[in-house]
Amino acid sequence: MEFRSSTISREDEGQRREPAARNRAKSIEISDPEETVGVTLEFRILGPLEVRMKGRTLTIGGPRQRAVLSALLLSANQVVSFDSLIEKVWNGQPPSTARTQVAICIAALRKAFRTAGWDRETIVTATPGYMLTLSGHSLDSVRFERLVADSVRLAAGRRTAEAAEALRDALALWRGPALGGVYAPFAETEAARLDEQRMLTIEQQMALRLQLGEHQAVLGELQALVSACPLRDRLRHYLMLAQYRSGRRAEALTTFRDGMRHSVEEIGLELGTELQELHNAILRDDVPEPAGPAIAVADTSKQNCAPEQLPECDAYFVGRSREQWLLDDALLVQTTQNSSSIAHITGSPGIGKTGLAVNWAHRSAHRFPDGQLFADLRQHEPLDVLHQFLRSLGAEGPLPTDLAEAAERYRSALEGRRLLVVLDHASSYAQVRPLLPGNGQCRVLITGRATLDELLQNPGLLRLRIGPLTDDESREMLAGVLRDTRAEESPETTRHLVRLCGNTPLALRAAGARLLTKQHWRVHDLVRRLERQADRLAELSIGEDSLRARLDRSLGELDPAAAVAYTGLSRLDGPDFCAASASEALEMDQRDAEDLIETLVDAQLLEVVGRGHWGEMRYRWQELVRLHALACRPAQTCGAHLAV
Incomplete structure (x- = not known):
C-alpha cells in the first residue's frame, strides 16, 4: 500500500x-x-x-x-x-x-x-x-519498537491520549516499505515482518483513537487503509465502528457487505465471527460503547507481543496452488469445534513439505494476529520446544521441568489467542502431542514422513500427501535458481533434465546449483552426466542435507526386515509392481511381502498407484528413491533372509 x-x-x-x-x-x-x-x-x-x-x-x-x-x-x-x-x-x-x-x-x-x-x-x-x-x-526500527512499548505502558495506565500520541510518533518514523533498495530474500522476509508490525501498530492506534471518541477524524484514514488492505478484518471492524458512531449506519452495513463479497471472491471464506457479530449489533442498534471489548487495549498489546518465529521463505518456491487451497479450506475457515484444526503434510524425502508449510504460513500470517510459533522437531525435544514457546508467549521465571506440566502451562498461555503453530519434521505422535493447543482458535501445521495415525482422532484433520512438481513448475524452479537463460535455450533438454531429477524440488535445486557453479556448462552437459544412473544421486547431492542424506536417514529409521525389502524390491524391472511380484523378489509369502510394502508406503518411500486389471494393488517407486535403494543393495543383501 x-x-x-x-x-x-x-x-x-x-x-x-x-x-x-x-x-x-x-x-x-x-x-x-x-x-x-x-x-x-x-x-x-x-x-x-x-x-x-x-x-x-x-x-x-x-x-x-x-x-x-x-x-x-x-x-x-x-x-x-x-x-x-x-x-x-x-x-x-x-x-x-x-x-x-x-x-x-x-x-x-x-x-x-x-x-x-x-x-x-x-x-x-x-x-x-x-x-x-x-x-x-x-x-x-529500535526506536519504533520502544515507542510502541511506551504506548502499551501508557495505555495500561489509562493514559490513552498519550498512548495514541506515542504510536503516532512511532509511525512517523516510516518513510516507505522497509529495507527499500535491498534485494535479497532475507531482506524481503524481514521487510514483510516489519511491515506487518507497522500495520499492527496502525490498528492499535485506530483502537485508541476510537476510545478517545475521534470517530469522524479517523474515517478518511480508515477508508484508505481498508481500501489498500481489504482482507484485514480488524481495520474493517474499526471502520464500521467509526461509521456507525458518526451516524453513518447505512455506510457501516455497506462496508460489511463489501468485505464479505471481497473475502468470498478472493479466498473463498466468509468474514470472521467478530465482524459478523458487529454487523448484527449494528442491525439491532446495540453496539458497545467506545470502551467495549472490541477495541480493548489489552488486545492490542497482545498483538504487539505476538511471536513471529517462521523461518525465511524458500526463494525458489513454485506451484502447489491446489495444496495451498486445501490448506486454506482446512485452517482458515472458522469452526465451532473445541479442538484445533490440524493439517499434516507428508511426502517422500526432498519433495518440498517444509517449503509448502513455510510458504503457506507466511502467506496466511495476517490471519493469525496473536502470532506464529515454529519448531524443527529434528533438532529439539518436546520439552525444549515447550520452553521456547512459553518464553515467546511472555512466560517469565522458572519453567516446569515436567513435560505434562509444561504442556498444561503452554495450553493455558494459548487460551483466548489465535495462533498458528508449525511443527516441522515430526517423526512420532509422542513428539507432537504435548505441542497441540487445547482451544479451537489456534491452528496447527505439521510436516514429516511419519503417518501419525493418532491424529485421525481430531475431527478437523487434513492429511495432505504431496507429490512431485509438474514439468512446468519444475522448469520454473530451475530457471529461478539459475537466474540466466540456459534453461530456456533448449526446452526439450530442460524438460529431460527435470524428469531426471524426478520433478523433486530438492533435486532440482541441486541441479541448478551444479549449473551455477559450472557457468561454462549447458543444460545438456548436466543431462549427459545424470543419464548415468550410477552417478545420478552423487551429481544431485550437495551439502549435508542433500537428497541422498535424507534417504540415508529414512533407510536408517526402518526396521531390519523393511530395510531388506527396500533394497530387495529395487531389483524389480520397472518402477511399478504388485505384491505378487514383490513376494517372488523377496522370496516370502505374499501376505508378509504386503506388510513390508505397506511399511515402506508409510515411510513415504513407495507410492500406491491404484489397482491392476485383476484387482491387485500396485505400487510405484520414485526413480531417485529406487536408485538410492539400488545403491544400498550390496550393503543390505548379506543376511537378508535371516533379517526377514
Missing part, C-alpha cells in the same frame, strides 16, 4: 515529533540509550536503507554492500557469523570467493563511516564474524 495517510509517517513529521517522544519516554521512566545527546550515525531501515550523519546521507555501495549492512543492522549488537552473512547475501549459492567479498564489503562500510567523520569502529570483528554496535548511534 502507498504511504499517504497521516497515520503512516513522513520524514519531516518524524523529525518534528521526535523531541516530544523523548520527553514522554522520560515521564514514564524509560531509559533509551539511543535517545542521548551524542547520537552520531543514524541508521534507517523503515523505508529505503539509509545511513545519515549530521543531517546528510552517506553513500553506501552496491547491492552486496547494502545486503551486508542490512544483515548486520537486523542483528545489531549481536555477532553475525561469516557463514550467516554468506548465506544471506548469496541465498545458499555462494561463489568460491564469498568470504573475501564479505570482507571487502565490511572494509568499504568502515571506510564510508570514517570518511563521513566517524573515527571510532562501528563494525567490530568478533569471532566467528562481525558485530555492528549501536552504542552512540540510532536505528529507527
Whole structure:
C-alpha cells in the first residue's frame, strides 16, 4: 500500500515529533540509550536503507554492500557469523570467493563511516564474524519498537491520549516499505515482518483513537487503509465502528457487505465471527460503547507481543496452488469445534513439505494476529520446544521441568489467542502431542514422513500427501535458481533434465546449483552426466542435507526386515509392481511381502498407484528413491533372509 495517510509517517513529521517522544519516554521512566545527546550515525531501515550523519546521507555501495549492512543492522549488537552473512547475501549459492567479498564489503562500510567523520569502529570483528554496535548511534526500527512499548505502558495506565500520541510518533518514523533498495530474500522476509508490525501498530492506534471518541477524524484514514488492505478484518471492524458512531449506519452495513463479497471472491471464506457479530449489533442498534471489548487495549498489546518465529521463505518456491487451497479450506475457515484444526503434510524425502508449510504460513500470517510459533522437531525435544514457546508467549521465571506440566502451562498461555503453530519434521505422535493447543482458535501445521495415525482422532484433520512438481513448475524452479537463460535455450533438454531429477524440488535445486557453479556448462552437459544412473544421486547431492542424506536417514529409521525389502524390491524391472511380484523378489509369502510394502508406503518411500486389471494393488517407486535403494543393495543383501 502507498504511504499517504497521516497515520503512516513522513520524514519531516518524524523529525518534528521526535523531541516530544523523548520527553514522554522520560515521564514514564524509560531509559533509551539511543535517545542521548551524542547520537552520531543514524541508521534507517523503515523505508529505503539509509545511513545519515549530521543531517546528510552517506553513500553506501552496491547491492552486496547494502545486503551486508542490512544483515548486520537486523542483528545489531549481536555477532553475525561469516557463514550467516554468506548465506544471506548469496541465498545458499555462494561463489568460491564469498568470504573475501564479505570482507571487502565490511572494509568499504568502515571506510564510508570514517570518511563521513566517524573515527571510532562501528563494525567490530568478533569471532566467528562481525558485530555492528549501536552504542552512540540510532536505528529507527529500535526506536519504533520502544515507542510502541511506551504506548502499551501508557495505555495500561489509562493514559490513552498519550498512548495514541506515542504510536503516532512511532509511525512517523516510516518513510516507505522497509529495507527499500535491498534485494535479497532475507531482506524481503524481514521487510514483510516489519511491515506487518507497522500495520499492527496502525490498528492499535485506530483502537485508541476510537476510545478517545475521534470517530469522524479517523474515517478518511480508515477508508484508505481498508481500501489498500481489504482482507484485514480488524481495520474493517474499526471502520464500521467509526461509521456507525458518526451516524453513518447505512455506510457501516455497506462496508460489511463489501468485505464479505471481497473475502468470498478472493479466498473463498466468509468474514470472521467478530465482524459478523458487529454487523448484527449494528442491525439491532446495540453496539458497545467506545470502551467495549472490541477495541480493548489489552488486545492490542497482545498483538504487539505476538511471536513471529517462521523461518525465511524458500526463494525458489513454485506451484502447489491446489495444496495451498486445501490448506486454506482446512485452517482458515472458522469452526465451532473445541479442538484445533490440524493439517499434516507428508511426502517422500526432498519433495518440498517444509517449503509448502513455510510458504503457506507466511502467506496466511495476517490471519493469525496473536502470532506464529515454529519448531524443527529434528533438532529439539518436546520439552525444549515447550520452553521456547512459553518464553515467546511472555512466560517469565522458572519453567516446569515436567513435560505434562509444561504442556498444561503452554495450553493455558494459548487460551483466548489465535495462533498458528508449525511443527516441522515430526517423526512420532509422542513428539507432537504435548505441542497441540487445547482451544479451537489456534491452528496447527505439521510436516514429516511419519503417518501419525493418532491424529485421525481430531475431527478437523487434513492429511495432505504431496507429490512431485509438474514439468512446468519444475522448469520454473530451475530457471529461478539459475537466474540466466540456459534453461530456456533448449526446452526439450530442460524438460529431460527435470524428469531426471524426478520433478523433486530438492533435486532440482541441486541441479541448478551444479549449473551455477559450472557457468561454462549447458543444460545438456548436466543431462549427459545424470543419464548415468550410477552417478545420478552423487551429481544431485550437495551439502549435508542433500537428497541422498535424507534417504540415508529414512533407510536408517526402518526396521531390519523393511530395510531388506527396500533394497530387495529395487531389483524389480520397472518402477511399478504388485505384491505378487514383490513376494517372488523377496522370496516370502505374499501376505508378509504386503506388510513390508505397506511399511515402506508409510515411510513415504513407495507410492500406491491404484489397482491392476485383476484387482491387485500396485505400487510405484520414485526413480531417485529406487536408485538410492539400488545403491544400498550390496550393503543390505548379506543376511537378508535371516533379517526377514
